[in-house]
Every structure is written in C-alpha cells, then in structure tokens.
Amino acid sequence: xxxxxxxxxxxxxxxxxxxxxxxxxxxxxxxxxxxxxxxxxxxxxxxxxxxxxxxxxxxxxxxxxxxxxxxxxxxxxxxxxxxxxxxxxxxxxxxxxxxxxxxxxxxxxxxxxxxxxxxxxxxxxxxxxxxxxxxxxxxxxx
Amino acid sequence: xxxxxxxxxxxxxxxxxxxxxxxxxxxxxxxxxxxxxxxxxxxxxxxxxxxxxxxxxxxxxxxxxxxxxxxxxxxxxxxxxxxxxxxxxxxxxxxxxxxxxxxxxxxxxxxxxxxxxxxxxxxxxxxxxxxxxxxxxxxxxxxxxxxx
Numbered sequence: 001x002x003x004x005x006x007x008x009x010x011x012x013x014x015x016x017x018x019x020x021x022x023x024x025x026x027x028x029x030x031x032x033x034x035x036x037x038x039x040x041x042x043x044x045x046x047x048x049x050x051x052x053x054x055x056x057x058x059x060x061x062x063x064x065x066x067x068x069x070x071x072x073x074x075x076x077x078x079x080x081x082x083x084x085x086x087x088x089x090x091x092x093x094x095x096x097x098x099x100x101x102x103x104x105x106x107x108x109x110x111x112x113x114x115x116x117x118x119x120x121x122x123x124x125x126x127x128x129x130x131x132x133x134x135x136x137x138x139x140x141x142x
Numbered sequence: 143x144x145x146x147x148x149x150x151x152x153x154x155x156x157x158x159x160x161x162x163x164x165x166x167x168x169x170x171x172x173x174x175x176x177x178x179x180x181x182x183x184x185x186x187x188x189x190x191x192x193x194x195x196x197x198x199x200x201x202x203x204x205x206x207x208x209x210x211x212x213x214x215x216x217x218x219x220x221x222x223x224x225x226x227x228x229x230x231x232x233x234x235x236x237x238x239x240x241x242x243x244x245x246x247x248x249x250x251x252x253x254x255x256x257x258x259x260x261x262x263x264x265x266x267x268x269x270x271x272x273x274x275x276x277x278x279x280x281x282x283x284x285x286x287x288x289x290x
Contacts, residue, residue, distance in 0.1 A: 037182050037239035043232050052182075052240045054203040054267030084192060091186035092201045119203030119267010 032090045035097050044133055047125040049101060053094045054119030060095075061121060065109055072121065073098040106131025182240045187247060193281045196255065196273040202242045203267030209243075210269060212262055217251045219260075221269070254279030 036053040051072060053061075064071045076095040103109070108126045115122050188199040200221060202210075211222040225243035251257060251273070259274035 032188075033186055038237065039235060039239060039241075040237035041233045041235045043234075048233075050204075052201075052203040052242075052267070054201045055199075056266060082190070085190040085197065086192075087188065088191050088196075089187065089189040091188060092199075093188075094201075118205065119201070 032093045034093050034095075035099060036094050038099065038101075040101075046127055047104070047107065049121075049123040049125070051099070051121040051123075052119065053097075053121055054092075055094060056116070056119075058116040061114070061116065063112075063114055063123065065103070065112060069100055069102050070112070070123070070125070071098060071100045072123075181238050183242060184245055185242050185247065195275055196252075198249075198269075198271040198273070200247070200269040200271070201267065202245075202269055203240075204242060205264075205267070205269075207264050210262075210264070212260075212271070214251070214257050214260060217253070217257070219249045219251055219271075219273075220246060221248075221271075222246045 036051050038052070039050040041048045041050075049070075049072075053074070056074060056076060060074045060076045062071075062073045062075070064073075074095065074097055103125070106128045108128055111126045113124050185200050185202040187201070190197040190199075202223060205223055205225065209223050209225050211220075211224070213220045213222070223243060223245050227243070254275050255273045256276045261272045263270050
C-alpha cells in the first residue's frame with residue numbers, strides 16, 4: 001500500500017526550510033510563509049490530509065483530483081482592507097497557494113470528501129474495499 | 143535578574159526592522175525536531191500598526207477558544223496554548239508538518255499601548271488581537287498654526 005506522497009515535496013522542503021530558517025533570519029520579517037503545512041495520516045479505512053490554512057473561507061478552495069494526484073489551490077480576492085494599517089512583521093500569508101499530493105493506488109477517488117473547520121482543511125480519501133487491511137482470520141479445520 | 147531565552151539568530155533579524163523591537167519576541171517554543179523532518183509548533187504571527195491600535199494575527203489552526211490563555215503581565219503579553227494529546231488508535235501519520243497544540247509566544251508591549259484595552263477574537267484558525275494605543279500616543283492629524 002503506497003503512502004500519499006507530496007509531489008513537490010523535495011522542492012517544497014527546500015523552500016520551506018530555506019524560507020523559514022534562513023531567509024527569515026537574514027532578511028527579517030518580509031518573507032512570509034505562503035504554503036500551508038500538511039499532516040497526512042492513514043487509518044484502516046482511509047487516508048486523511050489536514051492542511052493548516054487559517055484565515056480563509058471554504059469558497060476559497062479548489063480541490064482537483066485527477067488520475068494520480070490531488071491538488072489543493074486557493075485564490076482569495078484581497079478583501080482584507082488594510083485601512084491605513086502597516087505591516088510591522090509578516091510571517092504568514094496563505095491567500096494564494098497550490099499544493100499537490102500524489103494519490104496512492106486503491107483509493108475511492110469518487111468518494112473523497114472535504115471540510116474546512118477552525119482554519120484546517122480536512123480531506124478524507126477512503127480506501128477501496130480490497131485495499132483495506134483485514135483483521136487476521138483463523139480458519140478452522142473441520 | 144530575569145532569565146530570558148533569546149535565540150540570537152532571531153534577535154539579529156529584528157535589528158533589520160527597527161519597528162519589530164516594539165514587540166520583541168522574548169521567548170518562543172521553536173520547531174521541534176521529530177526525526178529528520180521539522181514539525182512546525184510555533185504559530186506564525188503578523189503584526190500591523192494603525193493610527194489608533196496595533197493588531198496581532200496569530201495563525202493557530204485547529205484550536206478552539208478555550209484552548210488559549212492570553213495573559214498580560216506588566217508590559218509582557220503571552221499567548222499560550224495547552225491541549226492534551228488525544229490518543230487516537232489505529233491512526234498513523236505518514237507526514238507531519240504542523241502541531242500547534244502546545245506553544246507559547248511572548249511579546250513586549252510598547253509603552254504606547256493601554257494594557258487594559260486589549261481585545262481578542264478567534265476566526266477561521268486565526269487569533270486576532272487588537273491593542274489600543276493610549277490617547278496621547280495616537281497619531282494626530284496635521285495641524286496648521288496661524289500666526290496671530
């Protein structure tokens with residue numbers, strides 16, 4: 001059973017580490033995180049992606065599933081009027097991003113569901129019946 | 143004497159931006175290393191300044207109102223979250239990039255703030271704090287003095 005792999009993981013992790021640990025130290029607060037972090041977990045019945053993308057509405061998300069991958073992207077109109085406020089420090093800005101995940105084999109692509117709650121986008125990807133791990137069974141000898 | 147945990151690298155950062163010293167982050171829980179991957183445990187914060195107030199936006203997705211403690215002691219503002227770890231059976235993380243259930247971020251308040259006028263609200267995973275400036279610190283409109 002394959003795991004859900006973040007397609008651009010190598011690129012992302014270079015970027016993440018670079019932005020978060022190095023650039024910020026050099027340049028200061030002008031570089032803000034703009035690709036949300038994700039947790040991926042697996043249980044007996046499904047895979048779950050949790051994307052930490054606070055400050056959005058569910059209408060802002062686009063989730064596209066193709067043969068092998070799932071892409072989450074956002075496009076938020078700049079509704080946050082600054083009203084003359086100035087940024088003193090900016091560490092995050094999740095209004096526009098795209099993150100792609102590779103789907104493992106044996107998932108029900110038609111049955112994927114998503115919800116947005118407390119700033120976390122949760123996507124449940126059910127496994128196909130035949131891909132589920134069955135509990136061990138004992139066969140009796142008659 | 144007070145014991146203050148300051149990451150020298152971060153302090154360097156702030157010297158680039160003079161305004162940041164207003165709200166110096168004196169103590170933070172940094173990202174903890176789990177295996178090779180870094181898990182983000184320290185929420186990101188945006189700070190804005192307006193004519194009448196400062197605004198803090200703390201990105202702490204997945205938390206409820208009751209999970210936060212916001213404490214003002216003298217000129218130090220602390221935002222703390224302490225959520226008990228749920229034991230979830232049969233769930234295995236194959237990728238873990240964030241966990242904001244336990245953190246503390248501390249800020250020095252600038253003198254221009256009235257500590258009794260701080261408001262907080264939680265919306266879509268962002269904790270918004272509004273810190274009003276003291277009357278005398280508010281930016282007054284430009285005035286022209288006529289020669290009598």
